[in-house]
Amino acid sequence: MSEQSPEQKMDNLNQTNVSDHSNEKEFLDQLRHSIDSVDCEIQTLINNRAKLAQQVATVKKEHIAKSPTAEKTNPIFYRPEREAQVLKAVMARNTGPIADEKMARLFREIMSVCLDLEAPQRIAFLGPVGTFTHAAALKHFGKAADTVPMTTITDVFREVEAGTAMYGVVPVENSSEGVVNHTLDGFLSSTLKIIGEVELPIHQNFLVAEHTKLDGLSRIYSHQQSLAQCRHWLDVNYPNVERVAVSSNGEAARRLKNEWHSAAIAGDVAAAEYDLHKLYSNIEDNPSNTTRFLIIGHEAIAPSGQDKTSIVVSAHDKAGALIEILKPLSYHGVSMTSIETRPERPNKWAYVFFIDMDGHVNDPNVSAAINDIRPLVKDLRVLGSYPKAVL
Numbered sequence: 001m002s003e004q005s006p007e008q009k010m011d012n013l014n015q016t017n018v019s020d021h022s023n024e025k026e027f028l029d030q031l032r033h034s035i036d037s038v039d040c041e042i043q044t045l046i047n048n049r050a051k052l053a054q055q056v057a058t059v060k061k062e063h064i065a066k067s068p069t070a071e072k073t074n075p076i077f078y079r080p081e082r083e084a085q086v087l088k089a090v091m092a093r094n095t096g097p098i099a100d101e102k103m104a105r106l107f108r109e110i111m112s113v114c115l116d117l118e119a120p121q122r123i124a125f126l127g128p129v130g131t132f133t134h135a136a137a138l139k140h141f142g143k144a145a146d147t148v149p150m151t152t153i154t155d156v157f158r159e160v161e162a163g164t165a166m167y168g169v170v171p172v173e174n175s176s177e178g179v180v181n182h183t184l185d186g187f188l189s190s191t192l193k194i195i196g197e198v199e200l201p202i203h204q205n206f207l208v209a210e211h212t213k214l215d216g217l218s219r220i221y222s223h224q225q226s227l228a229q230c231r232h233w234l235d236v237n238y239p240n241v242e243r244v245a246v247s248s249n250g251e252a253a254r255r256l257k258n259e260w261h262s263a264a265i266a267g268d269v270a271a272a273e274y275d276l277h278k279l280y281s282n283i284e285d286n287p288s289n290t291t292r293f294l295i296i297g298h299e300a301i302a303p304s305g306q307d308k309t310s311i312v313v314s315a316h317d318k319a320g321a322l323i324e325i326l327k328p329l330s331y332h333g334v335s336m337t338s339i340e341t342r343p344e345r346p347n348k349w350a351y352v353f354f355i356d357m358d359g360h361v362n363d364p365n366v367s368a369a370i371n372d373i374r375p376l377v378k379d380l381r382v383l384g385s386y387p388k389a390v391l
């Protein structure tokens with residue numbers, strides 16, 4: 001008899017009904033045997049994929065070696081536009097029963113280990129460990145990346161500028177709290193580019209440690225913003241327990257180690273990092289609360305097919321300046337997705353605008369709009385074109 005294909009084997013099993021088997025254990029054994037053989041195939045295929053990624057790495061290294069000496073730099077292994085395309089293709093061809101996004105997350109991790117084989121990636125993020133920025137870094141780069149906590153947003157910029165970290169992850173806006181000024185200001189004193197974005201739904205957990213005495217709770221730690229996001233839930237469930245604001249959710253989780261009478265509010269990464277128990281999940285008052293993070297780096301990113309471009313412009317101090325800046329976008333049919341204003345320091349009463357638009361700077365309409373804005377402003381810098389968040 002000829003060897004059956006994996007699809008035929010699956011069909012046979014799916015057609016078998018539990019009730020056909022007088023012996024349930026026998027059927028379970030058979031299913032587990034089939035799972036084992038599928039696992040073998042998956043493992044071989046993942047290793048085949050990893051070998052291909054290693055070959056890609058060799059080509060990248062050879063390309064640099066062949067280029068004229070003046071252009072010799074370290075090869076760039078991480079390709080965000082390609083990763084975005086891979087993840088979108090996974091979701092587009094997915095037929096289930098695994099949900100599109102869950103399948104893409106599995107591939108996210110496979111790509112993360114493939115990239116790590118090509119070259120380990122050191123990623124600086126606004127720490128400490130267990131914060132939502134840490135979760136964003138892992139969501140974007142996968143768990144094989146070497147994520148390194150930094151104390152401030154400025155430190156993340158510095159670490160990437162110095163080349164100690166290849167990329168950085170910083171929060172830029174929260175759907176209920178607004179923009180993170182430190183991050184926008186970071187771009188005014190840095191030449192780093194935006195090379196990607198991550199969106200993270202903010203889900204808060206009520207965390208306790210194994211040694212916590214639940215009937216003796218006297219303190220709930222969290223970052224001030226997280227306490228605010230769970231205010232209603234806390235008023236209903238723990239109206240008489242003191243709420244203590246600390247520097248981050250990660251720090252809140254860390255404190256439970258030595259205290260039996262305290263609980264913390266933090267996300268999943270903090271729970272896992274400090275081995276805490278989620279007594280209640282999703283306790284945030286607004287379940288659609290989302291934070292957006294930016295990935296910063298040195299390189300310009302090629303188009304992925306679904307991109308965003310961010311620019312910063314320094315406007316002339318005159319009436320109607322902003323209207324003039326926005327006209328070329330509408331003229332060239334470029335859709336603006338956000339605009340933020342920041343003071344242009346050290347000049348008093350002068351402002352810069354951070355503008356995000358749909359499209360890549362290589363798209364003719366985007367580049368035409370930017371070229372038309374240039375003569376209207378004191379200064380214009382393209383912060384980067386990068387793939388829109390996929391997951």
Ligand SMILES: C=C(O[C@@H]1C=C(C(=O)O)C=C[C@H]1O)C(=O)O
Pocket residue numbers: 052053056077078079080082083086110111112114115118
């Ligand atoms: C394999 C490559 O290198 C990296 C790994 C990728 C992958 O595992 O699919 C994709 C893009 C790069 O971040 C590549 O450039 O294609």
